[in-house]
Amino acid sequence: MLYILVIFLPPLAVLFTGKPLKALLNLILTLIFYVPGAVHAAVVVKGHYDSKKRG
Template identity: 55%
Template structure:
């Protein structure tokens, strides 16, 4: 049986992964804050959506 912290950690990763697919900059901001990683993801998302999703998933997972 998994401990509650492990279950919560897995739930957070799953939720962040789902957010990363639909709103990549939000997922990166929730994980990293408003750092350079967020701004890079925002630019990637604005240029073309798919690179933003890939970058967000790499950051989140």
């Protein structure tokens, strides 16, 4: 579900992982240029899912 948000609304996907400061950074990256924001969001979401698997 979050990966769909990564494509359409990257800052919202990062915010749903529970990291508001990273969501703010992602908003800035997305506003500057969409691709860095989407890549950053994908990395954050993947890290979120990886940490849930381990814990």
